[in-house]
Amino acid sequence: MFGRVLIANRGEIAVRIIRALRELNIHSIAVFSDADRAALHVRMADEAEHIGPAASSESYLRQDRILEAAKKHRADAIHPGDGFLSENAEFAAACAREGIVFIGPNAEAIRRLGSKTAARTLAKQVGAPVVPGSEEQASDIGNARALARKIGYPVLLKAAAGGGGKGMRQVNEESELEAAIRDATSEAEHAFHNSEIYIEKFVEKPRHIEIQIAGDHYGNLVHLGERECSLQRRHQKILEECPSPWIARHPELRAAMGEAALKIARAASYDNLGTVEFLADDKGNFFFLEVNTRLQVEHPVTELVTGYDLVHLQLRIAAGEALPFRQQDIAWRGWAMECRIGAEDPEANFFPSPGTITQLREPSGPGVRLDSGVYPGWTVPLEYDPLLAKLVTWAPDRNAAIERMARALAEYAVTGVRTSVPLFQEIMADPEFRAGNFSTAFLPDFLAKRKPRSEPEAQLELAVALAAAAHAQHHKQGPIQTGAYDSRWLTEGRGQLLR
Numbered sequence: 001m002f003g004r005v006l007i008a009n010r011g012e013i014a015v016r017i018i019r020a021l022r023e024l025n026i027h028s029i030a031v032f033s034d035a036d037r038a039a040l041h042v043r044m045a046d047e048a049e050h051i052g053p054a055a056s057s058e059s060y061l062r063q064d065r066i067l068e069a070a071k072k073h074r075a076d077a078i079h080p081g082d083g084f085l086s087e088n089a090e091f092a093a094a095c096a097r098e099g100i101v102f103i104g105p106n107a108e109a110i111r112r113l114g115s116k117t118a119a120r121t122l123a124k125q126v127g128a129p130v131v132p133g134s135e136e137q138a139s140d141i142g143n144a145r146a147l148a149r150k151i152g153y154p155v156l157l158k159a160a161a162g163g164g165g166k167g168m169r170q171v172n173e174e175s176e177l178e179a180a181i182r183d184a185t186s187e188a189e190h191a192f193h194n195s196e197i198y199i200e201k202f203v204e205k206p207r208h209i210e211i212q213i214a215g216d217h218y219g220n221l222v223h224l225g226e227r228e229c230s231l232q233r234r235h236q237k238i239l240e241e242c243p244s245p246w247i248a249r250h251p252e253l254r255a256a257m258g259e260a261a262l263k264i265a266r267a268a269s270y271d272n273l274g275t276v277e278f279l280a281d282d283k284g285n286f287f288f289l290e291v292n293t294r295l296q297v298e299h300p301v302t303e304l305v306t307g308y309d310l311v312h313l314q315l316r317i318a319a320g321e322a323l324p325f326r327q328q329d330i331a332w333r334g335w336a337m338e339c340r341i342g343a344e345d346p347e348a349n350f351f352p353s354p355g356t357i358t359q360l361r362e363p364s365g366p367g368v369r370l371d372s373g374v375y376p377g378w379t380v381p382l383e384y385d386p387l388l389a390k391l392v393t394w395a396p397d398r399n400a401a402i403e404r405m406a407r408a409l410a411e412y413a414v415t416g417v418r419t420s421v422p423l424f425q426e427i428m429a430d431p432e433f434r435a436g437n438f439s440t441a442f443l444p445d446f447l448a449k450r451k452p453r454s455e456p457e458a459q460l461e462l463a464v465a466l467a468a469a470a471h472a473q474h475h476k477q478g479p480i481q482t483g484a485y486d487s488r489w490l491t492e493g494r495g496q497l498l499r
């Protein structure tokens with residue numbers, strides 16, 4: 001096993017990886033930008049190295065500086081976390097050249113699966129179901145028109161280098177096709193410096209379900225079941241579950257999707273952890289979408305239900321150990337749900353809400369896991385993703401996991417920045433969500449129909465809470481009792497009222 005590992009990331013995921021390293025008695029090395037000098041991941045790591053200014057293009061994305069830091073601190077391996085350089089084949093290859101292990105799949109597998117069209121071709125070749133369409137270039141209008149007619153409208157134009165919804169265009173009829181191709185091509189060129197686009201049949205109101213896979217260097221490859229990721233806003237996931245309520249209704253789909261995922265992984269000579277994404281329609285069909293060649297933000301729900309620590313697993317595989325279990329050893333127990341808690345204002349179109357976290361009370365108790373990257377007094381920088389923490393609950397069944405989430409959200413108190421906590425409380429109370437019968441259309445519909453909490457209403461609620469706290473403090477009883485803490489809490493709360 002490695003002696004020293006550098007984490008090329010920040011925030012909650014860096015903290016998560018440091019925890020795994022400590023459990024395995026591996027020395028952890030953090031990197032940080034100017035904006036992260038006082039960050040939690042820097043405080044928690046054994047060593048830390050400054051790598052540049054706040055802009056991630058000048059720090060967390062600088063391969064040269066990260067490799068320099070790794071050499072200076074004698075790291076055996078680099079864990080890229082999620083985002084930043086985690087799916088960068090060039091970086092994986094550069095690590096190998098420097099004799100440093102990249103904790104992730106081999107560079108060739110990342111490259112092969114990085115192009116959506118190449119991945120689609122591979123999936124088709126091995127007999128995994130793909131959405132009807134074509135990998136051929138759709139940039140030529142004649143070609144595209146013939147293709148779209150064959151598969152039938154509505155169709156979806158996608159960028160070959162895309163993913164995450166960028167460069168996508170829905171086309172409902174032939175008259176819209178030419179302009180849509182022009183738009184999608186130029187958007188793809190701008191976003192990815194690659195203008196290649198392709199066509200798929202548009203799947204209406206799909207569910208987004210993904211399969212976790214793991215492979216070692218000896219050809220052993222397993223799947224760890226699915227995650228339900230249909231709750232997304234602008235292609236950003238906000239809540240994930242394991243198992244998927246859809247798969248719970250159609251249990252035969254897990255093995256079928258798992259097999260399809262493994263066929264693709266095998267064909268790509270995949271090693272380490274990865275995720276194969278699918279769209280599922282109402283009729284029990286599912287279609288391969290893309291492969292994410294990294295540890296994912298939502299990995300904890302799989303950990304809680306399978307009992308395996310996925311970061312331990314990544315480290316073991318990268319260090320050359322064989323997978324410690326076989327497919328038939330894997331069992332799924334209970335239900336887990338994750339809410340991504342962001343410093344953003346759901347009442348203001350999720351506008352980022354950077355600032356200083358003045359007070360923080362974090363939820364805990366039975367069945368609650370909080371993967372947080374913040375502490376009271378920390379100023380949330382504007383430069384990065386606003387994710388503060390992932391709140392994850394586990395319970396024997398879905399209803400109990402929801403009740404636990406509602407309870408944990410009620411314990412969660414953050415002042416100084418606005419958060420998505422109140423929105424998740426509303427989602428937990430929604431009958432449609434609780435029924436578990438939803439698709440990717442759920443969240444946009446929910447946000448559109450939901451009555452936005454007006455400012456006076458929110459203030460009234462805060463005023464009531466403050467009055468209750470003041471009363472409790474006055475009588476030295478009730479939920480809030482520690483003097484100094486109370487008065488700061490009240491000051492901050494009042495400060496919020498005056499904002």
Ligand code: MV4
Pocket residue numbers: 131156163164165200201202203204206207208229230232235279289290440
């Ligand atoms: C689709 C689709 C419908 N039909 N492909 C969005 C992100 C990208 N990874 C693929 N996406 C979609 N591809 C076909 N042929 C609908 C989406 C989609 C979506 C997928 C997953 C989760 C949320 C979504 C929201 C809008 C559209």
